Amino acid sequence: MKNGLKQRVLPWLLGSRDKPYQYTHHAVLLIGSVVYLYCAVANYAFQLASLANVLVQLALVPIILFIWYLSRWLNYFKSMAVLFMLLVTLVSLPINWIGNGGYSGPTYFLNLGVLIYISVAFRDLGLYRRLGQALAILMPVPLLMIERRYPDIIFNHETADLLQLDLTISFVATGFFLMLMMENYSRRFKLERDKATNLSVKLQLLSEQDPLTGLSNRRVLEPCLDRWRAEGRTFCLALIDLDHFKSINDQWGHNYGDEVLCAFAKVLHEVAKQQHGQAIRLGGEEFVLLLPLNLQTTFDCLIDLANEFKATQLENGVTTFSAGVAQMQAQEENQALLKRADDLMYDAKRAGRDCIKA
Numbered sequence: 356m357k358n359g360l361k362q363r364v365l366p367w368l369l370g371s372r373d374k375p376y377q378y379t380h381h382a383v384l385l386i387g388s389v390v391y392l393y394c395a396v397a398n399y400a401f402q403l404a405s406l407a408n409v410l411v412q413l414a415l416v417p418i419i420l421f422i423w424y425l426s427r428w429l430n431y432f433k434s435m436a437v438l439f440m441l442l443v444t445l446v447s448l449p450i451n452w453i454g455n456g457g458y459s460g461p462t463y464f465l466n467l468g469v470l471i472y473i474s475v476a477f478r479d480l481g482l483y484r485r486l487g488q489a490l491a492i493l494m495p496v497p498l499l500m501i502e503r504r505y506p507d508i509i510f511n512h513e514t515a516d517l518l519q520l521d522l523t524i525s526f527v528a529t530g531f532f533l534m535l536m537m538e539n540y541s542r543r544f545k546l547e548r549d550k551a552t553n554l555s556v557k558l559q560l561l562s563e564q565d566p567l568t569g570l571s572n573r574r575v576l577e578p579c580l581d582r583w584r585a586e587g588r589t590f591c592l593a594l595i596d597l598d599h600f601k602s603i604n605d606q607w608g609h610n611y612g613d614e615v616l617c618a619f620a621k622v623l624h625e626v627a628k629q630q631h632g633q634a635i636r637l638g639g640e641e642f643v644l645l646l647p648l649n650l651q652t653t654f655d656c657l658i659d660l661a662n663e664f665k666a667t668q669l670e671n672g673v674t675t676f677s678a679g680v681a682q683m684q685a686q687e688e689n690q691a692l693l694k695r696a697d698d699l700m701y702d703a704k705r706a707g708r709d710c711i712k713a
């Protein structure tokens with residue numbers, strides 16, 4: 356039942372949660388119409404306001420519901436939000452002031468509620484927000500002047516008890532409304548923050564991933580080297596380059612070249628995973644394998660990798676690679692380690708390819 360309400364009734368009444376300002380605004384319109392109805396009934400029953408005030412409050416109920424209808428179902432959100440704001444600040448506040456005890460009545464509470472509502476619901480409507488806030492804050496000034504000049508037009512509560520009752524009811528209603536607005540605002544703030552955090556995590560993952568093979572890309576290399584060195588690990592870097600890759604592309608097409616790259620990346624990833632290492636595509640047909648092992652064990656792993664790759668079923672036969680393996684020395688710079696591995700890899704190429712040098 357609770358879920359049904361959340362999933363069906365609320366979206367029907369308030370619109371999509373993805374449009375938070377419209378959602379909040381529709382909620383305010385509906386709550387506002389109920390509050391006006393409740394105020395009209397309470398004011399009439401306990402004689403807390405003039406009859407004119409009660410009638411205006413009653414009239415506002417269908418008007419607000421009509422505004423909700425136009426905003427929710429005919430998509431006049433912005434114009435209806437502005438109309439409602441003007442209605443509340445220019446009509447409801449003055450009439451409430453005059454018909455409900457003037458400066459000693461509960462209208463200041465209403466002002467506060469209106470101010471918070473405008474500040475929250477008009478978050479994206481800068482100029483209108485400022486206008487509404489100014490109206491809500493400044494409206495008591497002319498009203499106070501009118502009251503001082505024409506004190507007789509103000510409806511005053513018959514007894515101090517009735518005034519206290521009215522102030523208390525208004526305070527509770529305003530407090531409740533403020534609480535709802537602030538909770539809604541902070542929930543939305545949390546949602547937006549969670550969304551931003553998720554997006555930044557996704558963005559970071561994407562920025563560190565090679566789109567073709569799914570391996571980490573070169574952005575991961577330096578931070579990984581720095582981290583492993585800081586942890587004082589023994590580790591080796593293997594620079595791997597597929598052999599005669601240009602002629603594979605030329606002979607069998609670029610798409611087939613991509614298939615070979617993906618097939619190699621898969622095998623490389625498996626080895627890295629087994630040895631708790633890191634596989635990286637530097638770019639083109641060039642890869643790096645970082646393994647937390649000594650030189651000899653890394654070399655053996657590379658031999659296994661070469662055999663594994665040769666055993667991979669590729670449409671146009673076996674592809675090989677050449678690699679240079681270097682172990683990180685104490686105090687060695689990242690670039691120096693890479694250069695040693697690169698030099699060894701070129702030695703392997705010169706030695707006829709399908710070769711690993713350490």
Ligand SMILES: Nc1nc2c(ncn2[C@@H]2O[C@H](COP(=O)(O)OP(=O)(O)OP(=O)(O)O)[C@@H](O)[C@H]2O)c(=O)[nH]1
Pocket residue numbers: 567596597598599600601602604608609610611612613616638639640704708
């Ligand atoms: N299919 C495909 N080819 C790529 C990609 N990136 C780079 N290449 C190609 O990889 C080839 C690399 O060629 P070379 O640098 O000459 O090296 P090679 O042919 O492998 O020769 P050796 O390294 O000396 O064995 C070029 O033809 C690039 O166009 C890619 O993402 N997909």
